[in-house]
Amino acid sequence: MKQPLLIACDFDGTVTKHDTLVEILDRYGSPQWRRVQEKVVSGEMSIREGLRQEMGSVRAGPEEIRELLQTRVELDPGFPPFYTETRALGIPVVILSGGFDLCVETVMEKQGIWPIPYLANRLSRIDGSWRVEYPYPSETCADCGHCKGDPIREWNAKGYATVFVGNGVTDRCAVLNATLTFAKDELESWCRSQKIAAVSFRTFHDVRQELKSRNWI
Ligand SMILES: [Mg+2]
Ligand SMILES: [Zn+2]
Numbered sequence: 587m588k589q590p591l592l593i594a595c596d597f598d599g600t601v602t603k604h605d606t607l608v609e610i611l612d613r614y615g616s617p618q619w620r621r622v623q624e625k626v627v628s629g630e631m632s633i634r635e636g637l638r639q640e641m642g643s644v645r646a647g648p649e650e651i652r653e654l655l656q657t658r659v660e661l662d663p664g665f666p667p668f669y670t671e672t673r674a675l676g677i678p679v680v681i682l683s684g685g686f687d688l689c690v691e692t693v694m695e696k697q698g699i700w701p702i703p704y705l706a707n708r709l710s711r712i713d714g715s716w717r718v719e720y721p722y723p724s725e726t727c728a729d730c731g732h733c734k735g736d737p738i739r740e741w742n743a744k745g746y747a748t749v750f751v752g753n754g755v756t757d758r759c760a761v762l763n764a765t766l767t768f769a770k771d772e773l774e775s776w777c778r779s780q781k782i783a784a785v786s787f788r789t790f791h792d793v794r795q796e797l798k799s800r801n802w803i
Contacts, residue, residue, distance in 0.1 A: 587802045589747040593672060594738060594760065595665075596752035597683035597690055597706070599771060603660045605754075606689035607640065613654055616643035627755050627772065632729045633684065634720070641686075641709065641716040648688065648711060655689060656696045664790030666699060671794070675803060680704065682734045684756025686718070707731040727759055735759030749802070751793055768793050 598605040611619040619640050626636035646654075672679050681704035683690050688709045694700045708719040722732035738748050738760050750757070750764035753771040761767045761782060769777050769784035777784040787793050797803045 587747055587800070589745060591677050591749060591802055592741050592746040593677060593679045593749045593751070594682050594734070594741075594764070595679065595750075596734075596754065596757050596760075597681050597704070598685050599753045600751055601662060601665050601681060602693060603662055604658060605685075606655055606659055606693065607685050609654060609658050610644060610646075610651055610689075611640055614644045614646040614650070615640060619643065633756055634718075634729070634731055637707065637718050637731055641718050644716050645714070651688065652692045655692045659693050661693075661697050661699075662789050664792075664794065666697070668790040668794050669699060669702075672803060677803065678703070680737070681706075682737065682750075682760060683707070684731055684734070684754065705732060705737060730756060730759055733759050735763045738763040747802075749793075749797070751787070751790070768796070 595601050598607060622631065622636050622639050625631035626633055669679055681690060681702060683704060683706035685706060686709045687706045690704050690706050694702050705722060708721050710717050710719060720731050724730065724733035724736050727733035727735060734757060738750065741748050742763065747765040749766045750760045751768040752760060753769065753773050755772060757773050758776060761777060761784065767784040768787045770787055774784065774786055785796055
């Protein structure tokens with residue numbers, strides 16, 4: 587690879603084994619939340635509206651949420667060595683989360699990989715309710731919270747070859763722009779249905795092996 591490489595990773599279910607939002611909603615959200623999520627995955631409801639409704643039903647405060655995430659959420663065991671190795675090679679690794687700043691910070695701090703570069707939606711607590719804020723509005727995409735396609739296009743324009751690793755519905759715009767995609771779960775099925783090339787993976791050990799075999803790292 588002659589171009590410099592940049593690796594962007596989805597957070598929930600990709601860097602982590604468990605989805606932080608699923609953990610929060612299963613414990614503290616409305617019992618209806620899975621129906622909302624089904625509408626988001628099918629395209630009936632925007633990601634923004636889904637997040638707003640899902641988090642809007644959560645009554646637990648930040649301390650309860652932090653404690654839940656610290657006890658429940660583990661990392662993909664392949665991620666820490668992958669991150670250490672790519673950093674040693676001078677390759678930037680950035681987390682692009684379709685979820686929330688509070689979740690990325692809580693989990694990564696607890697796991698001892700902090701600070702780490704990341705972009706995420708912002709959670710704020712107003713009068714006992716959670717409000718979702720989008721600090722990175724997109725000019726081209728009205729559906730996503732912050733659109734993962736935007737930063738990838740910027741990195742492409744700066745001359746990077748972009749590798750994206752993801753698993754879910756908020757990752758679709760990233761895939762449409764990345765040089766190379768690694769996909770699993772819902773994202774893998776979506777890529778297949780759209781006939782978009784993506785390398786299937788289970789853990790970051792697979793990502794590392796594939797990048798090695800291509801001589802990209
Ligand atoms: Mg995910
Ligand atoms: Zn988008």
